[in-house]
Amino acid sequence: MNKKVIHRLADITVLILILSICEAVGVELLDYILWRFQILHVDPIVSESMEITFSKLFVLISYYQIIAKLWRDDLNRTFNKSQCLIELFVILYSIANLAVILLVISKVNSQTDHILILINMGCILIADLYFSYFARFVEENSQLKIKLKLLEQQSILQYEFYEEQGEKYNESVKILHDVNKHLKMIENLYEANKDDMAKTYAKEIGQMLVPLCLEDYTNNPILNVLLNDKKRIASLHSICFNLDIGIVDLGFMEPIEVTTVFGNLLDNAIEACDLVPNHRYIDMKLDKYNEFIVINISNCTMPIEKWNFGKPVSRKGKNHGIGLLNVENIIKKYNGSMVLEEANKKFSCKIIFNL
Incomplete structure (x- = not known):
């Protein structure tokens, strides 16, 4: 049995255990609520049905709102207002319905009323399941839109890069002619x-x-062209561009990935420098230490007002900051790590790949 199957079985076992704990907590919570509000004389069948309903609702809410997000490492996902409102509605809907049942349960005497309450509890479960599924659908739709924007940004970056190279080629043809x-x-x-x-x-x-x-900064032709181009742009923006590059093999990355990582980070650095009135600089270090490839890009910056999950929030507003998400996805692909920091008007991005 391979490791993947073993991990999968272990995940399923742990998930079942967690859901069982959630169900038990739901039952205990209902018993506490009944005791707290002195609702003691309840028909055994209705009481058992309420325990089943309440425990399943607790499992549903716990799973969709907490467990699934932690299990899939979704804490870094972007949540829109529609999704948050739907999830809030699911919780409030469940609480409101259960509150109504708790208020009337002690006053119900006829068998017909008991049956209607049981049907109501079943409808609550079905409705909650539907709304939870709908919330998941909205979430997945939102993430697909973000992925589409990532692909669009990467395609635009690639197009602009090759367009620039085409212009340089045409210029060289004219000169050589x-x-x-x-x-x-x-x-x-x-x-x-x-x-x-x-x-x-x-x-x-x-x-x-x-x-x-072109100056030969690295043995990677794509990165070499990109660094020459960014240094030229930095010079036009009155930015001092300092490079300290050792002997590093970036062959494990695709050419477009090299362009995406360094292109986005350096573009962000240039944009940040443009907001600084004077003493603009960008320092980039790239080297290998033992089995680690380390990238360190730092630049002057104005104080960053807002951060979100360890990343600065773009001043440009909605739909910006996509480039940094692209960079993050590539780093995760190669089991790397990225740390962003800002102190004393200096922004730094540290990336480590463990080969």
């Missing part, structure tokens, strides 16, 4: 003993070729 003409012109200037003019012309040609020359 005229390179023979430029060389011929320099040769003619030297033959005409116009050395100073030839040197000036050669420098101008050199400046034209600068955009085509």
Whole structure:
């Protein structure tokens, strides 16, 4: 029997145990409520039915509102207002119906009324089950929309990256197309003993070729192109971009994942620096320590007003911050960890991959 099957069986066993505990707690809670409000003379069949109903309601609410979220590690999920309202409605609906039953149960004498109460309790269970399922449906729909936005953001990032490379390629073709003409012109200037003019012309040609020359920061061609591009953008924004990169193999990541991680983090750093009036900087360190690959990106920032589950809330409002979720998903894929911190107007992002 493989480990996956063993873990699955263990999960099921633990889940059954937890649900059994919840059911027992529900029964004890009902007994306490009946004792507390002095509701003592209740028909045994009705009392037993109430225990079953109350315990099952307690299990349903506990499972859908707490256990399922913890079990699936859903604490970092985004919850919209509709979903929260539905879940609140389920709880209030159950409490209201049970309160009504508790108020009238001691006054019921006829068998017909007992049957109607039993039917009512059954309807409560069915309705709660339906509403809980509907709440789960709304939740899944919300998460699918978020995943769609993640994919859209990743596609846009990939498109913009290749579009930039296409523009650079077209520019290089134009320059190389005229390179023979430029060389011929320099040769003619030297033959005409116009050395100073030839040197000036050669420098101008050199400046034209600068955009085509990439500094080799890493052995990863995609990351190399991206770092050159971000450093150029940082320079245009008056940001001091410092790189400290060791010998690191990022071959375990897909090219688009490299672009997504570093592209999003550096774009966020540049945006944060733009809000700072002066002394703008971005420091990026990438190196390997034993079996760990460590990425550390820090930048100047204005004080971050709001955090949510260890991540800063985007100042741009709704539907922003998707890029950071993309980064987080890729890090989780490779069993890595990410820590975001802000102190003394300095924001830092530390990522560790355990290879």
